[in-house]
Amino acid sequence: MSTQLIQVDIVIPTHTKYLELIGNIGEQLVNKLDGYDGDKEALAYHLNLVLTEATANAIKHAPDQSQGTDTIRISICIDDNQLNIKVFDHGQGFDLEAVPLPDFDQPKESGMGLFLIKKLMDSVCYTKTPQHNVLEICKTL
Amino acid sequence: MSTQLIQVDIVIPTHTKYLELIGNIGEQLVNKLDGYDGDKEALAYHLNLVLTEATANAIKHAPDQSQGTDTIRISICIDDNQLNIKVFDHGQGFDLEAVPLPDFDQPKESGMGLFLIKKLMDSVCYTKTPQHNVLEICKTL
């Protein structure tokens, strides 16, 4: 059997109204994964969530709150046993290692996004280059 | 107001099960077009249809019926007033100008796809290069 490679690359303006589009595309990709043995509905939700959280962060931290002029690129790649997501932003970037866990005893309004991404996926890393920053997320299917 | 550029690039194996994914993405893109004055539901259907027809042709005419090993790339670009679709195939190609209109008095099972694409969009052209063939479809919004 050949590998079923699906790749989706999306460029959107930095506006939250596109989160639904991005999340839905992730969900529909999962629905086409005939080979997946696990809970497909859960995986669809998780991919929707991870894409939504990562893209929302990229939009929130876009340079000078330039809603509409800057763009975010989201790249999703699925083959038979690997899910790879890259979210490119042009903001000032941040140190992923320095982001603390949420305080579960005194929960706060924000700060749960990256925790959920890490919890639901296998690996997350953030890289800064002169051109852009990339949040890269992987999961073995 | 800045231009709202949305770009989606999809690579799929040459299999018809992905037509729904491609068509749905087109439909959802249209749902995010806040600036569009026309009948959004009709445009969503038309983009779904055009993507489905063009992608189905690319799959049908993929080299040596290699379902699953070859890939099709679909590229959709929308800005405030222009919709641009490119469908790349690696088949033997064809002469778009030589494709006849359907015979409306003696309709046949096939041969209506390109007619519908031309009817619903503003321009269609097909280009062969050594790397790939491209069906390019444009519509002013």
Next chain:
Amino acid sequence: MNITIEKRDGISLLNIGEERIDAHNSQQLKEFLLQQLEQGDKQLVVQLEKVRFMDSSGLGALLVGHKNALLKSGDLKLANMQPQVLSMFELTRLNRVFEIYANADEALAAAQ
């Protein structure tokens, strides 16, 4: 392909239970129609209420069914079409080929 059949007054009412007919499943639709006609069900009413999307291969499948029904001195009518799907029949002028009814009752009344 999800299709249910109900018989009324010697006419078969087919209900297509798919939201989408495209090149991925249109061959199944065609084969289903041909098999039905082959079995002697020559009066068909195809109800399309659930079908939200149909591409040219779906139109083609219905057309083959229609032609085959005529060859067998039968008939294939359409009913309960969604407006956007109907517009595909209009663009391809297949609305002049098929008898299209608002609902199954009207299609049945016309068949008597």
Next chain:
Amino acid sequence: MNITIEKRDGISLLNIGEERIDAHNSQQLKEFLLQQLEQGDKQLVVQLEKVRFMDSSGLGALLVGHKNALLKSGDLKLANMQPQVLSMFELTRLNRVFEIYANADEALAAAQ
């Protein structure tokens, strides 16, 4: 944001009519809850049956409402949650913060 309110026994039953709560509309949800509490509606039951998807900002909006209700000696309970949405509360352990009920009746009974 589509939210309807029904009052029963001095308790406000809010019904969220959105399929999706994410960073695009969670601020509206938060402001709606805060406004409701501000107006003196201190006992809230938020029904989430329609909500198929909620991200961390949606959880955050409900949490702010909950905290604010407690500050005002009120309460914010949740009801009718979809399983996948509930799993977000479990992952973030917010199921230990909120009272979560199968339906509005059980939430109301618990509030008496």
